[in-house]
Amino acid sequence: MKTKKETSLERNNRTAMIAHFSDVTVMSVFWILQALSKVQPWAFVLIALVLGYAPVIAEFYFFRQTHETKAIKHLCAIGFAIYYTFTLFTATNHQVFLFVIPMLLIISVYGDVRYCIMINTGTVLETILLVIIGNTTGRYGYENVYSGIIQIVVMLIIAINSYYTSRTLNRNMAARLQRANDSKEESEKLVAELSDLSDHVNEEINQIYDSIDQLNDAAKKTQAAMQEVSSGALETANAVQNQSIQTQSIQEKVDQVNASSQAISENMQHTIEVVSEGNTSMESLVQLVDISVANSENAAGKLNTLNQYMEKMNSIVELIGDITSQTSLLALNASIEAARAGDAGKGFSVVASEITGMATRTKDATVQITELIDNVSAAIREVVTVIQQMIDGIKAEKESTQNTAESFSVIQRNSVTIQNSIEELTSNTADLRNSNQAISDSVQTISAVSEELTAHASETMDAETVNTQILENIAAKMKSLVQYIQKQ
Numbered sequence: 001m002k003t004k005k006e007t008s009l010e011r012n013n014r015t016a017m018i019a020h021f022s023d024v025t026v027m028s029v030f031w032i033l034q035a036l037s038k039v040q041p042w043a044f045v046l047i048a049l050v051l052g053y054a055p056v057i058a059e060f061y062f063f064r065q066t067h068e069t070k071a072i073k074h075l076c077a078i079g080f081a082i083y084y085t086f087t088l089f090t091a092t093n094h095q096v097f098l099f100v101i102p103m104l105l106i107i108s109v110y111g112d113v114r115y116c117i118m119i120n121t122g123t124v125l126e127t128i129l130l131v132i133i134g135n136t137t138g139r140y141g142y143e144n145v146y147s148g149i150i151q152i153v154v155m156l157i158i159a160i161n162s163y164y165t166s167r168t169l170n171r172n173m174a175a176r177l178q179r180a181n182d183s184k185e186e187s188e189k190l191v192a193e194l195s196d197l198s199d200h201v202n203e204e205i206n207q208i209y210d211s212i213d214q215l216n217d218a219a220k221k222t223q224a225a226m227q228e229v230s231s232g233a234l235e236t237a238n239a240v241q242n243q244s245i246q247t248q249s250i251q252e253k254v255d256q257v258n259a260s261s262q263a264i265s266e267n268m269q270h271t272i273e274v275v276s277e278g279n280t281s282m283e284s285l286v287q288l289v290d291i292s293v294a295n296s297e298n299a300a301g302k303l304n305t306l307n308q309y310m311e312k313m314n315s316i317v318e319l320i321g322d323i324t325s326q327t328s329l330l331a332l333n334a335s336i337e338a339a340r341a342g343d344a345g346k347g348f349s350v351v352a353s354e355i356t357g358m359a360t361r362t363k364d365a366t367v368q369i370t371e372l373i374d375n376v377s378a379a380i381r382e383v384v385t386v387i388q389q390m391i392d393g394i395k396a397e398k399e400s401t402q403n404t405a406e407s408f409s410v411i412q413r414n415s416v417t418i419q420n421s422i423e424e425l426t427s428n429t430a431d432l433r434n435s436n437q438a439i440s441d442s443v444q445t446i447s448a449v450s451e452e453l454t455a456h457a458s459e460t461m462d463a464e465t466v467n468t469q470i471l472e473n474i475a476a477k478m479k480s481l482v483q484y485i486q487k488q
Contacts (some may be wrong), residue, residue: 010067012109016076017059019106022050027087027099028459034092044090051086055079073110076103077119082328091471094140097127097151104158108165111173116166120159127155156469220468258429265422272415283405290398296391303384310377317370324362325478326434 031048034040055075062071090095100123107119131148134140204320331352338349 007068009025009070012482013059013063013067013069013072015109016072017056017063019102020059020076020080021056022101023099024056024083027083027096028052031064031087039092040090048083048087048090051079051083073107073112073115076174077107077115081119081122085126088126089133091140094130094134094147094151097155098128103160104162106168109163111166111169113163113166113170116162120162124152124155124159127152251433255433258426258433262426265419265426269419272412272419276412292394296387296394300384300387300391303380303387307377307380307384310373310380313373314370314377317366317373320362321370324366326357327355327362331359 028049031040031045035042035045057077058079059072059075062069062075080100084100084103087099104120104123107116110116130140131152135145135148334347334352334355338352
């Protein structure tokens with residue numbers, strides 16, 4: 001919304017109104033002070049207030065009606081002249097005349113020489129009249145005639161200066177008008193030249209505007225392409241990074257497999273050595289088992305021989321038993337014969353008794369020997385049975401040992417085969433590790449290149465974005481300039 005431009009008359013009216021109101025207010029304060037000091041009656045004060053503020057109120061009224069009214073200039077001059085005249089001739093001090101000086105300065109803003117002469121002439125005549133009356137009657141506080149002369153001279157100087165100020169203002173205004181007219185003619189010529197120039201500039205600007213549109217479209221396409229490149233490079237970088245992570249994981253797995261293969265190879269080598277030692281031990285064990293079988297069979301044979309000896313001892317014991325029975329029978333017969341012989345057979349009876357005792361002891365010993373032989377024979381039979389079972393067990397152990405030895409041979413052959421396979425696996429793992437390391441290095445290189453490409457693409461896209469914004473701003477400014485030129 002445009003603000004209405006203030007005119008010179010409106011500005012002069014406002015300045016004169018404010019100055020008139022301020023001067024009247026200051027003079028009214030002095031009136032009231034004089035009334036309070038009982039220098040002036042309150043009746044004069046009321047008259048002075050009415051004479052002072054009535055024109056001011058009228059000025060504000062007319063100014064509200066229209067700011068460019070000419071009534072304010074006349075109300076200011078005539079109204080203040082009446083108020084000043086009443087104050088001047090009713091005051092007790094002639095220096096009241098000084099209150100007219102601000103008003104004489106303010107009226108010069110109108111630049112009306114005739115108006116200024118009328119007001120200044122009235123003030124000078126009133127001053128001369130006041131000086132004459134004061135010096136002839138002794139009123140208004142004049143000490144001597146020189147005070148009046150000074151007052152008149154001051155008023156004349158103010159009047160002359162006010163006149164020349166108004167005249168100078170008018171001449172300055174006329175000069176400004178002349179310069180404005182001259183400037184107007186020059187401006188019209190310049191406008192005509194600018195019109196021709198603007199047409200040419202308008203054509204050139206339209207061409208530039210079209211070129212900027214084309215350049216802006218190209219920049220937008222470049223920006224879109226760089227955005228796609230940036231997006232693709234970023235996806236490539238991410239994919240390469242993922243591949244690098246997977247390759248690193250494979251590398252770690254290959255290292256683990258390699259380490260495991262080496263550990264298995266070492267374990268299998270140790271297993272082969274242990275199996276070889278076990279195979280040797282099993283062969284020795286088979287030989288020892290054969291020896292044990294032979295020894296057991298030999299012991300069984302000797303026990304059978306011992307059993308035969310024990311059977312022979314039984315026969316001898318039986319023979320001894322028969323001899324003991326016969327000896328007992330002979331001793332009995334001898335006792336019977338000794339009893340028949342009487343005293344002559346006592347010696348023979350003693351011998352028969354001894355023989356009977358020996359036969360009894362022999363019989364008892366034979367019984368004990370028979371029991372011992374039976375026990376020994378039973379023990380020998382049990383030992384023979386146990387040895388036979390041990391022989392059978394040793395034979396079964398021999399077969400198991402032979403089977404175990406054959407199994408150790410198979411394990412040894414299989415372990416050698418596994419070791420050869422593990423060595424081949426270790427070699428392949430080493431080759432895979434080297435290949436995977438080469439892939440990892442290549443992936444790292446691709447990742448670095450992709451990241452650098454992404455960074456350059458982002459920088460280029462940012463630069464194209466800035467260029468696009470600059471071109472859009474230039475296009476907008478060029479468009480505004482074309483519209484402004486067309487309006488002009």
